[in-house]
Amino acid sequence: MKIATWNVNSLRARLERVTAWLERQRPDVLCLQETKCPDEQFPSAAFEALGYEVAFAGEPGGLNGVATLSRCPLGPVRSELPGRADDAQRRFLAARCGELEVINVYVPNGQALGSDAFFYKLDWLSRLQAYLVGEREPTCPLVLLGDFNIAPDGRDVGVGEDSEGALHCSPHERRALGYLEAWGLRDALRVRTDQAGIYSWFDYRETTRRFDPGRGLRIDLIYVTAPLVPRVADVAVDLEERAGERPSDHAPVLLTLTP
DNA sequence: ATGCCCTAGCCCCTAGGA
Numbered sequence: 587m588k589i590a591t592w593n594v595n596s597l598r599a600r601l602e603r604v605t606a607w608l609e610r611q612r613p614d615v616l617c618l619q620e621t622k623c624p625d626e627q628f629p630s631a632a633f634e635a636l637g638y639e640v641a642f643a644g645e646p647g648g649l650n651g652v653a654t655l656s657r658c659p660l661g662p663v664r665s666e667l668p669g670r671a672d673d674a675q676r677r678f679l680a681a682r683c684g685e686l687e688v689i690n691v692y693v694p695n696g697q698a699l700g701s702d703a704f705f706y707k708l709d710w711l712s713r714l715q716a717y718l719v720g721e722r723e724p725t726c727p728l729v730l731l732g733d734f735n736i737a738p739d740g741r742d743v744g745v746g747e748d749s750e751g752a753l754h755c756s757p758h759e760r761r762a763l764g765y766l767e768a769w770g771l772r773d774a775l776r777v778r779t780d781q782a783g784i785y786s787w788f789d790y791r792e793t794t795r796r797f798d799p800g801r802g803l804r805i806d807l808i809y810v811t812a813p814l815v816p817r818v819a820d821v822a823v824d825l826e827e828r829a830g831e832r833p834s835d836h837a838p839v840l841l842t843l844t845p
Numbered sequence: 846a847t848g849c850c851c852t853a854g855c856c857c858c859t860a861g862g863a
Binding site for chain 2 (some may be wrong): 595596597599620622647648649695696697703733735745747753754787788789790791792793794795803834835
């Protein structure tokens with residue numbers, strides 16, 4: 587079974603790339619972030635034609651947005667992260683995909699340390715933790731994946747030494763990931779390897795002229811609960827996709843689970 | 846060589862991304 591996450595930086599701008607990638611990789615589940623696509627414009631038919639069911643949560647203004655595509659029938663879907671009734675940002679999509687609960691997240695960027703956006707990011711992560719603690723069981727098969735906008739540790743940072751402690755690499759943000767792990771999640775890539783320098787995001791400004799896979803951040807993460815840890819066969823970043831024409835600034839990350 | 850990208854909408858500039 588293959589489960590993927592991909593921040594596409596606008597689904598409408600990259601629909602042909604996404605459908606071509608689905609045909610090439612044939613994942614069972616693909617979680618998209620930053621679809622920037624209002625619900626009434628969501629291209630459901632393009633995915634249904636490839637055999638996927640779709641769930642999506644977009645914003646009228648075309649910011650943020652998440653979608654989950656699944657080859658097996660989707661069960662109950664939730665698009666509201668509890669805890670703040672006035673939060674209109676669409677960054678959360680929980681859906682049952684067969685035996686798995688799949689939680690697709692687009693964690694807020696945070697803009698700058700100490701900014702309002704930064705506190706929104708930390709508050710959002712604490713709401714996510716509260717949701718897991720209150721409504722999910724770590725003994726059940728669950729995948730939490732998406733664009734976390736946090737590099738878990740120094741091995742995941744390749745954008746300059748001054749980045750340690752900065753946005754995406756600060757103790758506050760990493761502590762929030764630590765709370766998720768304490769609930770009962772494992773970073774699937776770290777189940778397989780302790781290798782440094784595996785990145786999933788690459789700045790357009792740095793890499794447009796010539797893509798440099800050695801200069802980026804690993805911020806697109808796939809967490810699994812304990813029952814799935816022994817089944818983690820592989821976690822791979824599709825750098826070929828990032829190196830192509832008109833790419834997203836994020837590469838897809840693909841988890842393979844043994845049956 | 847010190848790099849100036851990309852997207853959407855408020856659409857020829859600005860905001861947000863990370």
